[in-house]
Amino acid sequence: MLSSEEVERIRSDFPVFKKIIHMAAAGISPMPICAIEAIKDGIRRIYHNWDWSWVEEVKKNCRETLAHLVNADSDEVALIRSTTEGINAVASGIAWKEGENIVIDDLEYPANVLPWYHQAKKHGLEVRIVKSENGFLHTQAFQEKIDERTRVVAVSHVQFVNGFRLDLKELSKMAHEVGALLFVDAIQSIGAMNVDVKELGIDTMSAGGYKWMCGPADTGLLYVKKEVLGEINPQYIGFESLKKEEEKELWGEVVTGLGYVRDYKKLSSTAKRFEYGSRSAPLVAGLKSAIDYLLKIGINRIERRIEMLVDYLMKRLEEEGYSTITPLDKKHRAGIVNFRPGLDLKREEDVKRFDSKLKERGIVISIRGGGIRASCHFFNKVEDIDKLLEAVKAIANEV
Ligand SMILES: Cc1ncc(COP(=O)(O)O)c(C=O)c1O
Structure with a gap:
């Protein structure tokens, strides 16, 4: 399991977390500085x-x-x-x-x-x-x-x-x-x-x-x-799809101007045939x-951290009495949790209003299938989940 110091170190590799709470890896994830x-x-x-x-x-x-x-x-x-x-x-x-x-x-x-x-x-x-x-x-x-x-x-x-x-x-x-x-x-x-x-x-x-x-x-x-x-x-197909030797040969022909408008002999037998x-x-x-x-963090450790965060979110949803369309058993779930806080998110204008209210609070999630889709990735914290649920509650009370 990732220690809280490690999580803080990881979070400092994503400058965007200084500005937002990001729970939308299922949409677009931020990139670490190294990338x-x-x-x-x-x-x-x-x-x-x-x-x-x-x-x-x-x-x-x-x-x-x-x-x-x-x-x-x-x-x-x-x-x-x-x-x-x-x-x-x-x-x-x-x-x-x-x-x-x-x-x-x-x-x-x-x-x-x-x-x-x-x-x-x-x-x-x-x-x-x-x-x-x-x-x-x-x-x-x-x-x-x-x-x-x-x-x-x-x-x-x-x-x-x-x-x-x-x-x-x-x-x-x-x-x-x-x-x-x-x-x-x-x-x-x-x-x-x-x-x-x-x-x-x-x-x-x-x-x-x-x-x-x-x-x-x-x-x-x-x-x-x-x-x-x-x-x-x-x-x-293109150059890259051909067998390596022929790719080189053809390029040579392009450079020298000799016989490059021609059929090819063989596609690569590797997956490069699709490039x-x-x-x-x-x-x-x-x-x-x-x-x-x-990989440096370790995929198994990432998986376990996601599992811990999703467990926590599912427990909090139960406490709040929000319904979820995400499976309850761990074997059939991953990093995505979709829940309905009793708000109507079926009409596009309601979705836009709700989304912008969350954005005003610096929280990024996605609305999918008429519910709130919260993604828990390894860089998220339990506090992100608490802040999301606090904000959802406040917005629900406004309408
Ligand atoms: C399950 C799934 N497949 C495919 C896509 C789209 O992928 P891409 O934009 O890489 O084509 C998405 C995007 O949300 C997705 O959730």
Whole structure:
């Protein structure tokens, strides 16, 4: 467990905490100073010192760090710009056969819904939706939707509205029994808990870096298991997607002006086949630095601290008599708690008014699914929770 001195030291690495109480890691997390400095250093390095050789190095290092974080091989990790990009890369890269189906559930964020419907329209597929019960997804309900024609089961590890955590191991078994792939949107779990792709049986996974990983927007990872890489033929390709030797060869042809308008021979057999076009190396350096920061603290310790904070918040909600749509049992929750303080947060104008009243008090949360979504990350304190509940109570008494 993190000691209170450690927590204070950690908090001093996030200058923004001098100004606000931040309980919105499920939306956008602040970055630690080291990540901000890594981005600035990267900009200086390439634009002041013109050291472009560093770009490939930082991308390689970041892939390795991301792979280490989720227990993958670095050849199974591609750098992407957002969760949505990764989901689309997988959804558009599968050689679909008409009549196949995709199983999702009714709690998914639209990023993990729309790309599947898009492919369904193009290829004559069926999207099957597993229904939740009081914010809970029973694995048995997935079993009822999965059949021999299921090609992909696409779920979030942790749901964005209520923080429900799915048992991926069990789901993976169900998907694999019929030869389907398990795709996971892991943006609400990586950085907050131990995500081990091997142990959980994940085939492919996408996550942006700007939430629980505390990295910058426009960064993220796409994981594709070695055995599955050949099954997903990228929709978009570029130089970077080719086998290393051919990438070099083609670049040589571009430089010398000899024969560069031509077909390619082979895509990379690694997840780099999903990388294309220029990207911001300073942002990649920022993501790597943020993850190194988390790893130094220790993901298991971060997970335990989040658990302690969520336990405390759930207990306080019970004392206040506020209802919650977050599961009560620890196994099925993570860093997100969603509660209703008796205020009506169904209309947009009410949400805006409530949100700005909290902002006036320097508190940042999110409203999702008509409730208050409070995120507890390792940098939060019990006092943040107390102040949030005090403010909510005061605002509720005003209306
Ligand atoms: C579960 C989930 N998936 C995807 C996204 C969007 O991710 P990105 O902006 O990285 O595409 C969000 C953002 O809130 C989310 O909560």
